[in-house]
Amino acid sequence: MNKMHESNHKKWNAAAPRWKARRDSKGPWHRGHLVPERVEKALEYWRENALTEQGVAHIAQHLGSLEGKNAVVLGSGDNFAAFALASMGATVTSVDISERQLEIAAERAKDLGLEITFHQGDISDLPTLPDGGYHFACSVGVVAIWISDLWQYYAEASRLLTPGGLFVVSEVHPVRQMWSNCEYFIGEDAMVGKEGGNTPEADFFYFDRGPHQYLYNPETGAATEFVDPEDEENRDAENVQYIFQWTVSDYLMAMIDAGFEILHVWEEPTKNHDRWRQNCFHALPNGFRMVCKKKQ
Numbered sequence: 001m002n003k004m005h006e007s008n009h010k011k012w013n014a015a016a017p018r019w020k021a022r023r024d025s026k027g028p029w030h031r032g033h034l035v036p037e038r039v040e041k042a043l044e045y046w047r048e049n050a051l052t053e054q055g056v057a058h059i060a061q062h063l064g065s066l067e068g069k070n071a072v073v074l075g076s077g078d079n080f081a082a083f084a085l086a087s088m089g090a091t092v093t094s095v096d097i098s099e100r101q102l103e104i105a106a107e108r109a110k111d112l113g114l115e116i117t118f119h120q121g122d123i124s125d126l127p128t129l130p131d132g133g134y135h136f137a138c139s140v141g142v143v144a145i146w147i148s149d150l151w152q153y154y155a156e157a158s159r160l161l162t163p164g165g166l167f168v169v170s171e172v173h174p175v176r177q178m179w180s181n182c183e184y185f186i187g188e189d190a191m192v193g194k195e196g197g198n199t200p201e202a203d204f205f206y207f208d209r210g211p212h213q214y215l216y217n218p219e220t221g222a223a224t225e226f227v228d229p230e231d232e233e234n235r236d237a238e239n240v241q242y243i244f245q246w247t248v249s250d251y252l253m254a255m256i257d258a259g260f261e262i263l264h265v266w267e268e269p270t271k272n273h274d275r276w277r278q279n280c281f282h283a284l285p286n287g288f289r290m291v292c293k294k295k296q
């Protein structure tokens with residue numbers, strides 16, 4: 001594991017309890033699961049993760065035949081995706097770099113009576129997972145920004161999939177990433193009501209892939225401050241996370257280069273306009289989604 005991923009690993013272990021509390025506060029965290037309408041419930045999960053009907057239709061077509069098939073969730077975090085897939089009869093492997101995130105997910109899976117294989121590892125290098133071992137892979141709810149080599153990561157996802165296998169990705173839209181008052185790095189409350197929060201200011205340029213550094217609170221894992229590259233005191237500090245600015249064309253090209261056919265791409269608009277109007281982010285897209293198929 002490279003040094004930057006090792007730092008991100010520590011950040012996510014620190015953040016895991018807070019991440020759990022955040023999910024708990026949003027209501028039932030197991031909504032992807034549930035019989036008897038389990039297929040419908042799982043598709044609801046994908047709808048909530050903001051794919052268009054066309055995107056959901058591609059998944060439905062594939063998921064319709066997922067019973068007994070193998071699925072891998074990459075950067076599984078809250079594991080909602082893993083629960084949704086397992087509840088539909090898939091044999092699920094959930095991969096995350098943070099053992100703390102996986103421990104919490106394992107407790108939840110136990111509550112739900114779901115059997116999931118939890119695998120601690122770096123999604124850009126998973127040597128013990130088999131070539132072509134999976135029919136479905138997904139990486140949802142913002143993962144790639146913590147990965148130092150997008151091409152290596154998507155090549156690894158491609159290696160894991162059987163030809164014809166589906167890879168579903170949802171990330172924060174890259175135009176949302178570089179702002180100093182962006183919630184994605186400085187905590188979910190930061191951009192609203194923050195001093196200066198009405199004036200978007202860029203921490204870095206759209207085309208500057210990074211690595212960009214943010215200090216985080218070691219107690220909570222919450223990001224606190226962008227580290228200016230000239231800031232020798234904080235640069236590469238013990239409590240730094242490394243973030244990467246993959247552009248839209250990077251996402252598409254890394255996928256194509258990894259041998260995927262892109263079935264569907266969607267830029268999700270910002271939903272809560274009033275909340276985001278304060279810093280004009282309501283004018284920007286919010287999410288970036290892809291449904292891809294490994295070429296035969």
Ligand SMILES: C[S@@+](CC[C@H](N)C(=O)[O-])C[C@H]1O[C@@H](n2cnc3c(N)ncnc32)[C@H](O)[C@@H]1O
Binds near residue numbers: 005012076122140141
């Ligand atoms: C924002 S969460 C997204 C996942 C999930 N949808 C959620 O909302 O919890 C990001 C997850 O990616 C994981 N992660 C970050 N870098 C990783 C890496 N190199 N390999 C595997 N997982 C990684 C983190 O531990 C975290 O659980």
